[in-house]
Structures are given as structure tokens and as C-alpha cells.
Amino acid sequence: MGRQPCCDKLGVKRGPWTAEEDRKLMGFILGNAGRCCWRAVPKLAGLLRCGKSCRLRWTNYLRPDLKRGLLTDDEERLVVDLHAKLGNRWSKIAAKLPGRTDNEIKNHWNTHIKKKLIKMGIDPVTHEPLEVRKQPLQASLSTTSTQSSTVTIECKSNNGQQCQQHDTYFNRDKDASLGDGESGPPELSGTNTNNTTSGNSGIHDQDPLVKWLLEEEDDLPTIGIVEEPWLDFTVANDVDKFNVIPSAMSWDIGATDWLLDYQDFGVGESSLLDDASIVDSSSESNL
């Protein structure tokens, strides 16, 4: 159905965002949450960007709850496990890592994890050892699978060295990686019997991990997740807390949901802005 572009390309700025643009966008969103949609944001915020660009900038970079820096080992292992189950469904994977965006995880996968796996002799797509991959479909379905990578080791142990590496990589500190036992996905590295990666979610319907991944409840266990004072804006007037909390906060709701739902976000945003290092703390009233 003939969709219109999200914005007319004429007069719309593209490319890297400047600090000034960041400041305008963040200031506008923090001051006007719930009062408009993304399409209207650039106009109202005084930006020569399309709404989509604003949304991406916010969700991937400006969101105050975002973590910075490389993924930790724990996060990396969880990403690998989730990828084995879900394939390239980055948003689903990101949903399990508080403070991380799908884009960030995707980039990290492509630039770091993929290489690590290949180096270890593991196919980053199938999560199986590279040299023992091609087997009759029947056998494959009945004995191996996509599962979590650890199980692949058990099933494909005819390749001693590779499997050993695999095991070492994915099992080290496994318990710690998932928090205190209670917080990890059920049978995260347990006895799964499915096959493949992306596009086969149906196959995983009975898989506890997949069920866990696909659940929508807010109390999903995630790495480092904590209670979310961030979500209770009407209470958390002490926004200075945001300088400390962001890295541990989860963002299970969509950016737009946030825009539309938090109508009472009437807090001073100086701390948030400080956190993003884009304006000084005296800019509270710039809206």
C-alpha cells in the first residue's frame, strides 16, 4: 500500500547529529513526553530532521537509561544464547539486556561476537561447530539444534577440540552470568532439542527459553535488572537519581510508548541532560 516517506527529504538534515541537535531533541522529549508523536517532534523541537531520525537518535543514543561501553562477558554470553534461539531478532535479544539497544547488540554481534565464534570454530549462524554442520536433516532435527550453544557441544562432541572451546566459552561462569540462578531464563543452556536459528521460532514454541523470551510480562528476568524508578516519573522527582541508575534500568517499553504514556513527566531534566553530556545543568528551563 503506497506509503509516503516518513518525511519529505527536502530540507531534512542527515548524517551525524550535533550536540546542539541532541540538546534540542532531548530537551523537547523530556519536556513534552506524551504530547505528540515522533513525526511532530522535529518540527516542534526545531530540528531539521525527520521524525524517524529523531526516534532512532533517541532510542539508540539519547535515552537516559542506556549503558555505555562494550558488552560485558555476561551480556555477551546471553546474547549468544539468545541468538542461538532467536536468530537475528535483535529487538527481542535487546529486550533481555537492560540498557542495550538492538542496534548496539547487532553491531556488537557483527563486529565482535561473530569473529569470536568463527575463531572458535563455531558457525555464528547455526551455532554449530563449523566442520560437522552438514548432516542429514532428519538426524539433525532429532539430535541437535539451535538451542543454546552449550548443548550443541554435547550433541556435536565428535569434534573434540571445537566442542571443548565451545564449552569453555559458553559455560564459564554461567551461573554468574545469569545472576543468582533465579534470574536467568529457564534451561538457558539446558536440554534443548530444536534446530536452527532465525526464522524458526515456531519450532521453539515448546522450548522453555523461547517461552521465556517471548513472554511479555514486565517481570522478565534480565541481566542486572532492578526495580525501575525511572518508570515512575511522578514519584521520582529527584532526577539526580538518573545519573546513577540508568545503567541498570530496563527499557521494556517502546520509545514511542514512553512518549505517549508518560504524560506526567514533569521533572527537571538537567541531570538527564548532564548524563548525556550535551548541555549544562542550567538548562532546565529551556523548554
Added chain:
DNA sequence: AAAGAAGGCAACCGCAGTGTC
């Protein structure tokens, strides 16, 4: 020290999904 290569990541593109009228 300089130039080229490689790596990393922010941003863009365009289709899919969903809600509304």
C-alpha cells in the same frame, strides 16, 4: 611520520506490523 587497510559504530533505508478512520 605518513599512507593505506581494517575495524567499529552511528545512522539510514525500506519493508513489516499495527492501529485508526
Added chain:
DNA sequence: TGACACTGCGGTTGCCTTCTT
């Protein structure tokens, strides 16, 4: 019911930084 508006999402691109020679 279909058209449209909007956001979500995954793939890709291109620029900037870092590394290597």
C-alpha cells in the same frame, strides 16, 4: 474493508578511528 499513518525492526552503508606497514 481498505487506505493511511506511524512505529518497529533488521539489513546495510558510510564515516571516523585505530592499527599496520
